[in-house]
Amino acid sequence: MTGNRRLVSQATAAALCALAVVLASIVLIPAQRAFAAGTTYYVSAGGNDSNAGTSTSVPWRSLSKVNAKTFQPGDTIRFEAGDSWAGQLWPKGSGSDGAPITIDSYGSGTKPKIAGQGTVGDAVRLYNQEYWEIRNLDVSNAVPTGTTDGSKLGDFRGIGVHGDNGQTLHHFVIDSVDVHDVTGEVKWVGGSSTGNKPGITFVQGWDRSKNTGGIAFLTGVQDITAPGAPTLLDGITVQNSTIKNTSFNGIVTKQYAGDAPGAVYTGWGKRETASDSKWKPYTNVTFRGNYITQANTPFGCNGIYITGVKGALVEGNVIDRVGVSGVETNMADSVTVQHNEIMGTHLSSGGADQNALDPDIGTTNQLFQYNYLHDNGDGILLCACNSAVKFGSVVIRYNVITGSKRWNIHMSQQTGSVAHVYNNTFANTDSPTMVSGGVGGKVTFTDNLFISGNAAPEFRQQSSIVYNNNGYSSNLTTRPSSDVNAVVGAPQFVNAGVTGPYGDENGTRLATAANFALQSGSVFADSGATITGNGGLDYSGATVPIGNGPEIGALERGAPNIAFTDTFDGLATGALANGTNGWRVISTNNDVSVVGTPSATDKSARLTRTIEGGGTDGTNLARLFSTPLQGVVTIDAQVMRNDTQAGWFGLPYLYNASGAPVVSVAFARGEIHAYEGTTDRVIGTYTTGKWYPVKLTVDTVNQRFDLDIDGRRVLNDAAFRTSMPGIAKVAWYSNGGERGAVHVDDVRISRGTEFGQ
Numbered sequence: 001m002t003g004n005r006r007l008v009s010q011a012t013a014a015a016l017c018a019l020a021v022v023l024a025s026i027v028l029i030p031a032q033r034a035f036a037a038g039t040t041y042y043v044s045a046g047g048n049d050s051n052a053g054t055s056t057s058v059p060w061r062s063l064s065k066v067n068a069k070t071f072q073p074g075d076t077i078r079f080e081a082g083d084s085w086a087g088q089l090w091p092k093g094s095g096s097d098g099a100p101i102t103i104d105s106y107g108s109g110t111k112p113k114i115a116g117q118g119t120v121g122d123a124v125r126l127y128n129q130e131y132w133e134i135r136n137l138d139v140s141n142a143v144p145t146g147t148t149d150g151s152k153l154g155d156f157r158g159i160g161v162h163g164d165n166g167q168t169l170h171h172f173v174i175d176s177v178d179v180h181d182v183t184g185e186v187k188w189v190g191g192s193s194t195g196n197k198p199g200i201t202f203v204q205g206w207d208r209s210k211n212t213g214g215i216a217f218l219t220g221v222q223d224i225t226a227p228g229a230p231t232l233l234d235g236i237t238v239q240n241s242t243i244k245n246t247s248f249n250g251i252v253t254k255q256y257a258g259d260a261p262g263a264v265y266t267g268w269g270k271r272e273t274a275s276d277s278k279w280k281p282y283t284n285v286t287f288r289g290n291y292i293t294q295a296n297t298p299f300g301c302n303g304i305y306i307t308g309v310k311g312a313l314v315e316g317n318v319i320d321r322v323g324v325s326g327v328e329t330n331m332a333d334s335v336t337v338q339h340n341e342i343m344g345t346h347l348s349s350g351g352a353d354q355n356a357l358d359p360d361i362g363t364t365n366q367l368f369q370y371n372y373l374h375d376n377g378d379g380i381l382l383c384a385c386n387s388a389v390k391f392g393s394v395v396i397r398y399n400v401i402t403g404s405k406r407w408n409i410h411m412s413q414q415t416g417s418v419a420h421v422y423n424n425t426f427a428n429t430d431s432p433t434m435v436s437g438g439v440g441g442k443v444t445f446t447d448n449l450f451i452s453g454n455a456a457p458e459f460r461q462q463s464s465i466v467y468n469n470n471g472y473s474s475n476l477t478t479r480p481s482s483d484v485n486a487v488v489g490a491p492q493f494v495n496a497g498v499t500g501p502y503g504d505e506n507g508t509r510l511a512t513a514a515n516f517a518l519q520s521g522s523v524f525a526d527s528g529a530t531i532t533g534n535g536g537l538d539y540s541g542a543t544v545p546i547g548n549g550p551e552i553g554a555l556e557r558g559a560p561n562i563a564f565t566d567t568f569d570g571l572a573t574g575a576l577a578n579g580t581n582g583w584r585v586i587s588t589n590n591d592v593s594v595v596g597t598p599s600a601t602d603k604s605a606r607l608t609r610t611i612e613g614g615g616t617d618g619t620n621l622a623r624l625f626s627t628p629l630q631g632v633v634t635i636d637a638q639v640m641r642n643d644t645q646a647g648w649f650g651l652p653y654l655y656n657a658s659g660a661p662v663v664s665v666a667f668a669r670g671e672i673h674a675y676e677g678t679t680d681r682v683i684g685t686y687t688t689g690k691w692y693p694v695k696l697t698v699d700t701v702n703q704r705f706d707l708d709i710d711g712r713r714v715l716n717d718a719a720f721r722t723s724m725p726g727i728a729k730v731a732w733y734s735n736g737g738e739r740g741a742v743h744v745d746d747v748r749i750s751r752g753t754e755f756g757q
Contacts, residue, residue: 039072040076044080045083068092071093073094085112090125090127093129094132110138116142120156126162132172142181150186153184153185158213158246165222172217188202188203190203210249213247213250214243214251215241221266232281233253239287239288242291245297245300251287253282255280269331279331291505305330320343323345323346325355330361334364335363339370344375346376355380360385362389365393367394369397374400374401378408379408382394384412384414386414400424401426406433411436413439415440415441418441422445422534423538425516426448430453430454440464448553456476459480468483470487471527491553492519494559540555541699568605584621612736621731633750637693638694640743643740655727655730659729670685672709674714693710698727703723
């Protein structure tokens with residue numbers, strides 16, 4: 001098929017052979033629930049505010065008309081594509097559970113533009129509202145006459161979600177937006193005021209700092225002298241979006257603490273201890289599949305800044321040439337940062353850091369894994385560095401860190417903090433350091449692979465640092481003497497000289513890092529120490545171990561590969577014979593054929609079922625694996641129903657070696673179904689005649705899967721129906737009394753990780 005729509009969860013291995021898709025529409029609904037119907041309102045630059053606004057023929061015209069309306073649960077506000085508005089979009093009202101209020105576009109053309117032009121704090125604003133979804137807008141908020149010295153920077157955001165009513169506000173989804181050119185001021189928590197410049201000020205404290213940028217989730221109080229109860233946010237998602245050239249932040253979450261002059265201190269946003277009862281964090285936060293860059297602003301200072309959060313997932317983002325830190329967590333608990341590609345992080349606006357990842361002050365239960373960090377000023381900063389905050393815990397594992405200019409991993413841990421660093425690959429040509437910084441807390445290094453073109457990089461050695469069973473290139477003269485189980489030799493990487501491809505707006509290219517996998521025969525293969533609770537998967541999604549023991553470094557030997565792929569384009573039209581291209585075909589009394597749909601040069605397989613036949617397998621197109629696929633396996637396909645019948649078609653089903661269905665996706669009776677555990681969930685609706693990209697990312701080690709449909713995550717970390725240590729069969733089929741027809745195209749089964757695992 002043709003087309004260039006970006007899929008959210010582009011594979012690391014799949015990046016080696018991108019799957020093109022046709023634009024398709026899908027209406028997503030929560031499991032077992034349809035959104036309540038509301039009124040749809042239309043807004044067009046050619047409209048009139050005296051119109052009813054309830055159809056494309058009588059749209060409203062202005063933002064002021066929209067802002068004056070209190071919308072009801074289930075309502076939708078649609079702006080016409082290709083049009084633009086200056087000022088602030090702030091519609092009123094709240095949705096409800098199962099009936100959010102949605103902002104979206106209509107018509108063809110570029111995304112509708114909302115340009116704050118530096119005249120409002122937020123170009124798109126929500127305040128003490130909940131259950132909102134914002135999609136397909138182009139948002140900016142730059143002073144048109146800004147100067148390079150920062151004199152026109154201000155308290156600006158692209159999209160701002162605010163609250164101060166002392167309640168818990170739920171469900172904020174920002175999806176497929178483009179936020180760019182936000183000239184936010186730069187305010188730092190500490191530092192020295194001698195570094196102040198136009199637009200840049202230091203020693204601002206917690207509440208007054210880092211509040212500007214592309215997309216911000218901020219809560220406060222109505223009276224700083226009588227703060228009352230905290231306002232909490234629950235259920236934040238930002239996905240599939242681009243955030244470009246915004247300052248201070250790309251995306252930020254921040255809870256109020258009460259440390260500004262004259263304020264009563266609350267401590268809601270800060271933690272004095274790991275169990276601090278005053279700490280009142282946001283919950284259920286997901287930032288997924290975004291492209292963030294600050295390449296064309298001198299004031300960008302954080303890609304993603306997560307503070308005041310308990311329970312967050314940051315995955316599959318490309319963070320490109322931002323200032324100070326790619327992803328920083330601060331005063332946060334239970335955060336997983338995985339499958340991100342971060343590159344080109346640099347010094348900016350007086351900040352001291354230039355790291356890809358930073359679990360910072362007051363962070364516990366942080367898990368940073370499966371990230372590709374290349375060509376940054378610094379790789380990883382462990383910065384539990386506040387002498388008054390003596391706690392912190394983080395696991396750093398299965399990351400590939402290459403091309404760091406200054407520090408590879410730098411520690412600034414206070415006594416009481418603990419960091420476990422294992423199975424990472426640090427490969428560098430000339431950085432003067434490898435493990436650097438002062439540390440009071442305990443840091444353990446196990447099974448890491450340290451490779452450097454510099455024969456004498458710094459390895460910090462003191463009693464609070466434990467080195468055990470790490471690998472070192474044989475040229476290193478400064479490897480730590482305390483590592484009595486050190487393994488030394490040449491790494492024998494697949495291709496250490498790789499120079500791309502790298503991620504961009506189309507998604508991560510994490511598979512590039514698979515070039516740092518070991519070749520068979522490497523001294524570091526099978527040489528790792530066994531680590532309990534290591535997740536069971538390496539950077540690429542391969543099972544650990546492959547051989548007699550785990551490897552040293554982030555990747556098991558070899559690299560991800562494609563197990564099977566077929567576009568059907570090279571086959572003759574007509575009945576598809578069993579065994580063709582490795583397909584197992586059953587068509588008893590029915591039909592499985594190659595057809596010229598969508599076109600004579602872009603064919604697909606059609607399954608048609610009109611009568612009983614084929615037994616349990618029914619009308620079936622399947623791929624069998626005599627050696628079941630293990631680890632992380634990705635199954636991609638395009639599917640379409642263009643019939644008017646209601647039969648149940650598995651699109652696809654995955655089976656274990658005993659023949660039991662383990663992961664099940666079906667199109668039936670106008671609905672898209674998927675089993676989550678043993679429960680059949682309705683996760684969407686489909687339109688007859690529309691193509692839908694269906695992507696399953698299956699983890700046979702941890703017995704979980706993700707499901708993306710039309711580039712949107714609809715199930716995340718879902719349980720199998722039953723146990724499956726390996727995938728023995730993938731089938732598109734229908735059986736029994738089910739009737740109808742479906743098309744299947746662009747099938748691709750790959751071994752290697754998706755960002756969602």
